[in-house]
Amino acid sequence: MNRLPLEGIRVVDVTVVWAGPHCTQLLAEWGAEVIRVEPLLHIQPSTRGAEQQVTQEMVDRNADSRIPLYSYPNRIVGPRTFNRSAAFNSHARNKRSMTCDVTTPEGLEVFRRLIAVSDVFVENNVPETIEKAAIRYEDLVPYNPRLIMLRMPAYGLSGPFKNYRSFGTHMEGMTGHHHLRSYPNLDPSMTGDAFTADAAGGVMGALAVMMALRHRRRTGKGQLIELAQAENFMAYLGEIVLDTSMNARNWPSQGNQHPTHAPHNVYPCAGEDRWITIDVATDGEWTALRGVIGDPDWTREARFADQLSRWQHHAELDTLLADWTCDKEPFALWRRLTAAGVTAGPVQNEQDAYACPQLDDRGFFEELDHPEFGAFRYPGLNLRMSQVPNHLRRYPVRLGEDNDYLYREILGLSEDERAELERQGHIAMDYPTAPVVAE
């Protein structure tokens, strides 16, 4: 029987917002002991909630906005709101948390001792933040010559964009993704945000750590890994970059259009905000779709006769198809289309996902019982291995939950040392009443 592949690997986690926490989530899911090192004296925005001190009033005021940064269990912020944020709790399972402010001399000393007994250090801060704290690879390697350090800044450790502050949506803009996925006939301010580069950075960062662990196992050598999230994400658009380069042309906004398929779009259905996607790649699929529609006259017009004509007239085709779909229930329509051999799929909202028989059959959602607010079902593992049956193990970690384990058992600090750090404001399970907001 196999153990989890990363059992015995200790990962120090100084990550913020989305991308870094996703990387360490994946490592934790597969057995690594991931330790979030979280400051009490400086707030990290958009990490444990939009702000640490979200008030019940803010949540109530945003009740209708459905912005998940203000989503708390049963809409109650509770006494420790920072343990309840949906954005944080969607990645924080299986992790440990210790509180320690590395920007102070005594905090840095604790951090170095932690690095000395760890294998991997992951961070995704603005590079100058890490430089100021003196926790770069070269600062830490004297304390652990076998250290693997993954840095995940937006644009890398060099160049004019080095210290650019970015959310995923900004990397989307910089790399061309925002423009590419915009509605073809609307300006890009109508597109709305996506954060795909964050997801990509998290996954590829975890992959890079696996590669470095292999090299270390074989040679004894750790290393620094630099993952510039924007550059990493560009590979996801690789064929478009290469086409732009070798054919010297620019790509206009694509929206839901496909370079060759038609129809290929999102069509309205009966009900509030209900939609179905239909993707016709071949003449055979078009014939199948015509069959489901009932072969009305318009489907037999010459302008829709072959793939190229359909693609050239895709706008008219979309309008006619939308007229047909708009009074139909999306799931029933999807069943009819897929049974006939047409590639289609309903746009599933969150409720649909929780009700999905496929996700249910494969046990995707898993329940975790949190000591402060009870049991909920969370999105689970994004990969399966037959050799290692795996499940979520621990509820989303509370701030400072593992202070005792880390400061005493792992770092071996005496009671006096711990009392001193507590007095200095490092060790606690609450933020002080008037914390300082980090830039």
Next chain:
Amino acid sequence: MTPTALEGVRILDFSHQIAGPYCTKVLADYGADVIKIERPPAGDPARGMGPFFKDEPHLEGSALFLHLNTNKQSVTLNLKTALGRELALKLAAQVDIVVENFRPGVMERLGLGYEALRAVNPKVILTSISNFGQSGPYRDLRASELTLYAMGGPMNITGNRAYEPLKLGGNVVQYHAGGIAAFATMLALELVETGGEGGQIDISIYETQAGFRDRRVIYLTAHAYTGDIGRRPETGIRPGVGVRPCLDGYVNIHATGKGKLQSFLRMIGRDDLVADPRVATAMVLLQHPDLAEEIEASYLGWLMQTTKRDAAAIAQQHKLLAAPINTISDVLSDPAFRARGAFEVIDHPRTGPATYTGRPFVMYETPRLPARRAPLVGEHTVEILRDKLGYAEEEIGKLGMMGIV
């Protein structure tokens, strides 16, 4: 000589199109030895998908194929013949990892399922990527980039509330599944190389979207917590936040967080408002719509004199989150990315030298080597059958005439 991270890792790659090839591309790019099995004569269907060099359909001119298959070797093999299958099993016996993304059940029908592979290679890792996974009621359903994002991912909240939901660009959903498959493959390799057992990895593209860090897992968790269903954002002015037109295009600046609105006002030359209690926070400002409109007018006036690249740079100097809305051509011509080595020029007999995206990450101890171009269809058939399986060249010629290679 500097070793690569995946030195000595051998992969037999039956995958095609996008998700599987991206998985084996990143492994090949960091040093794994990847033998790609292609169907004779036309090979991987991605060779027929384009976009094409000079827009001329050609097996060796597809940007999609050329990008996704760097550093691999190509062997053509007809898996539907007994001899083709036998050759595939002989190659499978010599590798650590097999990767495939056929519809579930196809590998078994070809006699190349996990049990058949394990019979010739007890420690083999089989990485299988499919639309919905190897089990469950949706297992055999049709799907595509568009429909998988719609069903699995956050399409319901992507785009504008007044319009239809939007997909992501290009083939991003399938690339992401490929990246997760590569991570999973490395987890399995870690086990095998430390004395554990092989096994089958089951990547469902649908589940990689259900677990997508790009908003989906957050909205799913929020739904569990509150019962809320997500919506696409409305058109509307958030003071100092979001995409705006400027002198030569569009720019995305976020003046969010404590004190950021004040930095923003200084940036656009409205120092006179910095101490005004009505701009204390964005929430307070929204209660003064006339002032919000006035600030917006000043902002647009400032933007109309500023390029997108400059506007982002100036906003960054004010510690605001910001980036230009670039086109792909802008990205390719930006000296900042070029100077960092984000791109790589690779020569190819069909296209000549062309600019590819480079490394996803930099490993300082085990650097990624300059890429070898994607293989021509069957380019390495003779070499692999001769060197790995010991066939004489005339025997290989006969296999060719029989339509097996």
